[in-house]
Amino acid sequence: MAKLRFAVRKFDPFEQALLKFWHQYKELYAVDVDIEFVPLDLEELYDTLFVQHGLRNGNWDLVxxxxxxxxxxxxxxxLHVLNEYLNRNPPEDYARAWSSSLLGFQNFEGQIVGLPFHDGPECLVIRKDLFESEKEQQQFFNMHKRELAVPKTWEDFLLVAEFFTRPQDNLYGTVFAGYPDGHNAVFDFCIQLWSRGGELLDKHGQVSLDQTTAVEALDFYRSLFRDRRCLHPNSVTYESVQAGEAFARGEVAMMVNWFGFASWAQIDSASTVRGQVEIAPIPANENISAPSLNVYWLYAIAEGSKHKALAYDFIRFAVAKEQDKALSLGGAVGCRYSTWYDADINAQIPFYNKLAALHETARTLPRIANWSDVAHIIDHTVTSAIHSEKDSLTLLKEAQEKLSGGGNSKTMKALDGH
Structure with a gap:
């Protein structure tokens, strides 16, 4: 009997949804096939796919x-190019199912190597019960002689975060995912850079770190972790999932994180803030548009798989309307337009229909073949800023030297110029 192996991004809503889809698929098509879902953290997933060459050595079929x-x-x-399968047996409503913002990265001059699985750009996630509390509003006004409101600038963000920080109640103003895995701190740095009007790429399409705006961004981020006046104490060791879990446990008033953690906290039965979640634009300097970041997950087939047709058939089933909706109701984020505007979903998660607007303005990271190397250089710089005494400009100059020494030489042109 054939057996598929699927390397899964570790997150309980992902795992539960895929198990459900597989049981539905087997029942519907009566296939005599087994599957092994292997949940992996980010570092483990990268290691098995790239360091251990799991995409080509036959270890994995689906990833x-x-x-x-x-x-x-x-x-x-x-990665196996999917065009033959897509032309012969496309997913449901394939031509108009997804936003263009979810189709670009996996398209290499017409060669498609993945289909959208999960997304939800970064946004400001807040607890409505705190912001709408008359008691909290009055206390804030008594302290600051101004109305309590969702912050629009980073200065206001700090003010509100400090107000809600009450360690004796296990409540903190905010949480950031500072674990150095080459992802979270990099995303946060980019958000800080963009929210101050900076750009990650120069006019030649190369990553540029030793710039004034980047110094300001790094100074702000390191001060958050150094001062810790409003920061969840586990921020240094948390990655994004753990930060989202802290919010769902009611330990955080607001956070800049992925949309998916907002929707998860809103509906998960174990969430102590269930039904009390809202999203808002990420803070930015005055006269700067609120930034967001679009990084998404894909279903893909490993080139080394010996069961490519079967693997594609399951993907085609898993990205259909019914499954995409179920994914969202289970705590992940579906990618189809039909899911974003679904009445059932928006009844439970009233901010779900804001996804389209988020996608219209969300930025993307450069599509660079060696982005993992670049990201780890940035990640190391951010981590050093938190733990060392070197000033931000020195750290950024050192990072730029590493990039100029080869880490940035293979840069491909970023999609849409971003």
Missing amino acids: HINTDWIAQAFEQGD
């Missing part, structure tokens, strides 16, 4: 891969 890694996988020829 979750994010847009940070897609260019590297494509350049190495490690």
Whole structure:
């Protein structure tokens, strides 16, 4: 009997949804096939796919891969091109199912190597019960002689975060995911850079770190972790899932994190803030548009798989309307337009229909074949800023030297110029 192996991004809503889809698929098509879902953290997933060459050596048939890694996988020829399958037996409503913002990264001059699985751009996630409390509003006004409101600037963000920080109640103003895994701190740095009007790429399409705006961004971020006046004490060791879990436990008033953690906290039965979640634009400097970041997860087929047709058939089933909706109701984020505007979903998660607007303005990271190397250089710089005494400009100059020494030389042109 054939057996598929699926490398899954570790997150309980992902795992539960995929198990459900597989049981539905087997029952519907009466296939005599087994599957092994293997949940992996980010570092473990990258290691098995790229360091251990799991995409080409037959270890995996199906994989979750994010847009940070897609260019590297494509350049190495490690993902199976899906065009033949898509032309012969496309997914339901294939031509108009997804936003263009979810189709670009996996398209290499017409060669498609993945289909959207999970997304939800970064946003400000808040607890409505705190912001709408008359008691909290009065206390804030008594302290600051101004109305309590969702912060629009980073200065206001700090003010509100400090107000809600009450360690004796296990409540903190905010949480950031500072664990150095080459992802979270990099995303936060980019958000801080963009929210101050900076750009990650120069006019030649190369990553540029030693700039004034980047110094301001790094100074702000390191001060958050150094002062810790409003920061959840586990922020240094948390990655994004753990930060989202802290919010769902009611330990955080607001956070900049992925949309998916907002929807999860809103509906999960174990969430102490269930039904009390809202999203808002990420703070930015005055006269700067609120930034967001679009990094998404894909279903893909490993080039080394011996069961490619079967793997595609399951993907085609899993991305259909019914499954995409179920994914969202289970705590992940579906990618189809039909899901974003679904009446049942919006009844439970009233902010779900804001996804389309988020996608219209969300930025993307550069599509660079060696982005993982670049990201780890940035990640090391941010981590050093938190733990060392070197000033931000020195750290950024050192990072730029590493990039100029080869880490940035393979830069591919970023999609849409971003």
